Amino acid sequence: MCEANAYWTEDGNExxxxxxxxxxxxxxxxxxxxxxxxxxxxxxxxxxxxxxxxEHKIVFEALNQ
Amino acid sequence: MCEANAYWTEDGNExxxxxxxxxxxxxxxxxxxxxxxxxxxxxxxxxxxxxxxxEHKIVFEALNQ
Numbered sequence: 001m002c003e004a005n006a007y008w009t010e011d012g013n014e015x016x017x018x019x020x021x022x023x024x025x026x027x028x029x030x031x032x033x034x035x036x037x038x039x040x041x042x043x044x045x046x047x048x049x050x051x052x053x054x055e056h057k058i059v060f061e062a063l064n065q
Numbered sequence: 066m067c068e069a070n071a072y073w074t075e076d077g078n079e080x081x082x083x084x085x086x087x088x089x090x091x092x093x094x095x096x097x098x099x100x101x102x103x104x105x106x107x108x109x110x111x112x113x114x115x116x117x118x119x120e121h122k123i124v125f126e127a128l129n130q
Contacts, residue, residue, distance in 0.1 A: 002067035002118050025115040037119065048113060050090040053067050054102065 003037050004056040009049060014059070018042045021058060030063045068102050069121040074114060079124070083107045086123065095128045 006017040006024075020036040027033050032044040044060050051058040068085040085101040092098050097109040109125050116123040 002069075002121060004067075004118055022119045023115065023117045024113070026113060048089070048091060050088065052088045053069055053118065054087045056067060 001037060002053070002056075004051065004053060004058050006034050006042070006044070006058045006060065008044070008046070009059050009061050017044060017060065024048075024058065032060070066102060067118070067121075069116065069118060069123050071099055071107070071109070071123045071125065073109070073111070074124050074126050082109060082125065089113075089123065097125070 003020040003022050005019045006021045007014040008017050018034050018036055021034050022037050023035045025033045030045055030047060034042045046060045046062050049059045049061040068087050070084045071082040071086045072079040073082050083099050083101050086099050087102050088100045090098045095110055095112060099107045111125045111127050114124045114126040
């Protein structure tokens with residue numbers, strides 16, 4: 001499977017938001033809905049700073065960074 | 066490998082931007098740098114409308130949509 005883990009980065013630290021994310025949908029300006037392969041959902045307010053799919057990683061950060 | 070194909074969507078049509086994308090980096094407001102597993106790069110001006118990693122797909126759209 002090719003899902004990725006979603007992280008929140010702040011002050012150089014990364015915190016796991018949701019593992020095994022399949023879909024990421026833009027719901028509005030700076031608002032994202034994550035759904036993983038188990039059907040779990042999280043909403044994230046921020047922006048995507050980057051991702052590496054080969055490393056199974058999506059990183060979000062605060063909008064004002 | 067868990068790369069994804071990047072598409073541009075406009076008026077209901079999707080156009081391939083770059084295949085086998087590994088990394089997506091936010092370079093500035095609405096500016097993205099895509100690099101694929103072959104080392105090819107593309108810059109995209111727009112926003113991410115959504116992605117499905119299980120379907121190997123990332124979709125970008127114009128900022129003003």
